[in-house]
Amino acid sequence: MSIERTLVLVKPDGVQRGLTGTILSRIEAKGYRLAELKQVAASRELLEKHYEEHVGKPFYEPLVEFMLSGPLVAAVFEGHRVIEGFRSVAGTTDPTTAAPGTIRGDFGRDWGVKVQQNLVHGSDSPESAEREIGIWFA
Numbered sequence: 814m815s816i817e818r819t820l821v822l823v824k825p826d827g828v829q830r831g832l833t834g835t836i837l838s839r840i841e842a843k844g845y846r847l848a849e850l851k852q853v854a855a856s857r858e859l860l861e862k863h864y865e866e867h868v869g870k871p872f873y874e875p876l877v878e879f880m881l882s883g884p885l886v887a888a889v890f891e892g893h894r895v896i897e898g899f900r901s902v903a904g905t906t907d908p909t910t911a912a913p914g915t916i917r918g919d920f921g922r923d924w925g926v927k928v929q930q931n932l933v934h935g936s937d938s939p940e941s942a943e944r945e946i947g948i949w950f951a
């Protein structure tokens with residue numbers, strides 16, 4: 814099986830709270846290789862491409878607004894089964910109930926807003942990883 818790649822974003826809440834280094838180091842400590850890294854102020858156009866699967870959902874507009882609210886960090890990590898491995902390190906979507914020991918479970922909570930501010934994004938399949946890496950690292 815060939816080495817897999819995934820797109821990881823440290824979302825604006827993670828950057829603003831000073832958790833970028835902690836988050837990236839957890840992924841490296843799991844054993845994945847950091848292949849690309851940059852801080853970005855994303856445009857609406859870029860975020861609309863990134864989140865096209867969520868168009869029309871009630872949280873879509875708050876999600877795009879949240880992702881526009883400050884700089885974020887985009888990274889590519891590599892390794893066998895890194896897509897599912899990163900999602901395991903990240904924890905489930907809702908940070909209130911994400912398992913302790915995961916990034917979302919240890920550092921996230923509900924802030925009473927319309928979108929779950931859950932610190933990180935990770936691709937969910939090889940196809941979405943290649944699509945998303947092409948968007949963020951064109």
Ligand code: DAT
Pocket residue numbers: 867872876905906927928929930931933934935937
């Ligand atoms: P994930 O980021 O775990 O892959 P997703 O792709 O289903 O989750 O959704 C993208 C983001 O949208 C998610 O990280 C936070 C937000 N979100 C998802 N479902 C939500 C909901 N029911 N209410 C509020 N925000 C939500």
Ligand code: MG
Pocket residue numbers: 935937
């Ligand atoms: Mg997703």
